[in-house]
Amino acid sequence: xxxxxxxxxxxxxxxxxxxxxxxxxxxxxxxxxxxxxxxxxxxxxxxxxxxxxxxxxxxx
Amino acid sequence: xxxxxxxxxxxxxxxxxxxxxxxxxxxxxxxxxxxxxxxxxxxxxxxxxxxxxxxxxxxxxxxxxxxxxxxxxxxxxxxxxxxxxxxxxxxxxxxxxxxxxxxxxxxxxxxxxxxxxxxxxxxxxxxxxxxxxxxxxxxxxxxxxxxxxx
Numbered sequence: 001x002x003x004x005x006x007x008x009x010x011x012x013x014x015x016x017x018x019x020x021x022x023x024x025x026x027x028x029x030x031x032x033x034x035x036x037x038x039x040x041x042x043x044x045x046x047x048x049x050x051x052x053x054x055x056x057x058x059x060x
Numbered sequence: 061x062x063x064x065x066x067x068x069x070x071x072x073x074x075x076x077x078x079x080x081x082x083x084x085x086x087x088x089x090x091x092x093x094x095x096x097x098x099x100x101x102x103x104x105x106x107x108x109x110x111x112x113x114x115x116x117x118x119x120x121x122x123x124x125x126x127x128x129x130x131x132x133x134x135x136x137x138x139x140x141x142x143x144x145x146x147x148x149x150x151x152x153x154x155x156x157x158x159x160x161x162x163x164x165x166x167x168x169x170x171x172x173x174x175x176x177x178x179x180x181x182x183x184x185x186x187x188x189x190x191x192x193x194x195x196x197x198x199x200x201x202x203x204x205x206x207x208x209x210x
Contacts, residue, residue, distance in 0.1 A: 001120060002148050002185055006129065019203035020210055026196055030189075035150070054206065 008035040013045035022046075068130045076125035083119065090115065136182065139168070139175040148181060159184070 016022045016038065029036040068076075083090070090097055096109040121131050134140070140148075145165075146156040160167045160174060165184045167176045204210045 002182060003124075004148075004150050006127065019199070019208040023196065023200050023203065026199075030192060030196060050208075 003032045005029070005032045005035040008037055011036050011038045011042070013042050013049070016042065016046040017049055066131065068125050068128055070128075072125055073128045076122045080119075080122045080126045083122070087119075134178055136179050138178055140178055140181070142174050142176065145176045145181050149185065 011022075011025060015025060026036065028034065091112065095112050097112055097115050098107040098109050100107050117133075121133075124131050142156055142160070143153055146153040149156065151159075156165075157174070159165050160176070165176060166180045167174045169175070200210075
């Protein structure tokens with residue numbers, strides 16, 4: 001069966017950055033509750049900030 | 061190509077919602093055991109036996125209607141055009157054509173037109189879903205390992 005969600009939502013960097021919120025939203029989208037969208041700019045922003053904070057605390 | 065296309069109305073949605081919750085209560089009785097399910101229609105004397113597969117399709121239809129969605133039923137061996145396939149996947153036609161050219165979805169050429177078997181489209185979508193699930197699990201595990209708010 002091909003399912004498609006009823007509505008679309010833009011996920012901005014501020015909800016993609018906090019991992020639990022990001023995973024929660026993406027898992028909701030995975031069961032077709034909505035269609036998540038973000039731009040390359042948003043993608044770069046949350047990853048940039050994540051790497052920044054990880055560098056600061058020397059997580060890797 | 062046989063195609064059933066019905067727009068779901070608010071009234072349909074209301075009825076479907078009601079029937080889904082009632083049917084879910086007895087789903088164990090309905091789907092347990094035999095390949096066929098006996099149903100009785102009010103006013104008729106005899107039971108009608110319908111295949112379990114058909115009933116589970118009906119469950120799917122009702123669930124989607126309850127969400128207010130419209131439903132299309134297409135036999136899985138039917139062939140569709142690139143535009144129809146793009147609409148089903150909610151992508152642009154050029155993107156779909158790229159997927160075909162890259163070998164992600166098999167297709168057949170009818171003259172200068174590309175034709176896609178619905179089965180292959182469904183296969184592609186479940187491959188995507190598997191991939192997505194894997195990536196989501198990876199992200200969660202990574203975030204937990206790195207102590208990112210979990």
